[in-house]
Amino acid sequence: MAIEKKGRTEKKKSRRSTRIDNVQLFILALPAIILLFVFCYIPIGGVILAFKKFKVNLGILGSPWSGLDNFRFFFTSSDAWRVIRNTLGMNFLFIVFTTLCSVLFAVIMFNLRNRRMVKLYQTTTLMPSFLSWVVVGYMVYALLMPGEMGLINQVLTLFGAEPVDWYARAAYWPVILLLVKLWHGVGYNSLFYYASLMGIDASFFEAAQLDGATKSQQFSYIILPSLKPVIIVMTLLNIGNIFRADFGLFFNVPRNVGVLYPTTDVVDTYVYRALTQLGDVGMSTAVGLVQSLVGFVLILITNLVVRRIDPESALF
């Protein structure tokens, strides 16, 4: 009887202490909960603006509803096709080439025996990632300045070619932007792959060597399978963002030059201009909402597909 009573009070006590623990844990989490609510969840609620004709003096709730007018206005405009094509096209190029180059560089570094040199190569190739897009814009300008000012044109004239007015020729920009993106991101992205290569058990390679496996066999049976989960996760995250362009890159590097819009205008730069130059809150919100929805649906679908094929690699 006494023992039972003691057990019960202990149980009660521990239950109370878990409750106290949970209150304390909640207090610890509270600042972040509030911040996420204000800066992430309230703007999600703000997407009702996409269905309204926003007037500053009437406020968000007071502005009249406009149904799907904002969406219709964007999708029937001549710009829609252009910015969607540029966004999806460029992001597709970015995903494919960044992944290829990063994996390649990671494997190269993994095969390098001189540790000091690995460190040197990695540090140097990382440097561009730590620049702001504004500074990158300055650098690209120094390379591509028209006339014989820019370095590239000087090299061209050295070989007897005509200097190119880069900032007036839209056709070159998909390639320029791709190269800038790779220059900026490959060093950083390859770190993810390098880290998982370093995690491979060394005995795999020893065993493979004993069995007389060639380098290419080691590549396809040890290296590639161990990189697969990372490649899948990174690609998943990128696909979720395929409708969202890197605003800094597309805004700063082509210097917001109108002539280049046919190839450099993307959804995000378009939304920014619609908001700041036209003051069109409704339409720019609508486009932003479409971006988020497409991204959300894409990430769910790809995750589902990956879970079917390879449950271990799925994101959630």
Place this chain on the structure above:
Amino acid sequence: MILMRQSKKKPQILIHVISMTYLIICLIPFILLISASLTNASALNEKGFRLIPAQLDLTAYEYIFRSPVRVLRSYAVTICVTAATVAGGVLIMSMIGYTLSRTNCRFARPLSFYVFFTLLFSGGMVPSYILMTQVLHWKDTYLVMIMPSLVYAFHVIMIRTFFQKLPAELFESAKMDGASEFVMYFKIALPLSTPVLTTVAFFTAMSKWNDWQTGLLYITKEEMEPLQYMLYRIQQNIQSLLTALSQGGGISVDIRDIPGQNLLMAMAVVAAGPMLAVFPFFQKYFISGLTVGAVKG
């Protein structure tokens, strides 16, 4: 034996050649920028941008540091904002990360989802813009530069995962001794987690240091311009001056008022320098902290 070594050495040389080429490509824009900032303005106009200064000249840097009001003020703004965001962000994110890592936390699952969801879906730029300008009235404040950047779900998940890997016995025995969750967070979890906290601090600092978009959207006062945004504004002003000049149009612009390209490039060097000088010291932390597995929910 010799034959074997040869066959092994060849690919190594090939690897070095490829890596060296890539390394040089990475470096050329840096060299070009620095070289231009060290070139005499008129020599730069005459000969163009070169990898080696056509005529060495330090006036650009002298100018920046002699009449420094704008640059120094932007430096101060950026340093203060970065420091505040890093300190506040690491504290707040590690607090919620601790909560999420605890097995006795009853609401860890829904809270995880609450955090993770912000990575999957966002309202976009415009609702945030309306919130900042129409509701909170935070245009031209330091709050707008700090508050929204304090919590980033990706970093929270990184910290949580690190905390989860700490030995559970530590927390159990501390609990036996009557330690509260607050004490365990502060005395056990935090001191043992410098690698992940350093990684998060570094990435927060980097994104704040390189942030120009907040300035673009919310800052109109010159004395509050963060560094990168100031750099953007200067380039923008020069571009509009030059357009005005080329169009003629009766606008009289004194050509001497336009800063030379060397000055611009020197400013870019000054703005980018600190981050480049600092990151090699953090490299070992974030290489270990960056494995994607650490992020999977």
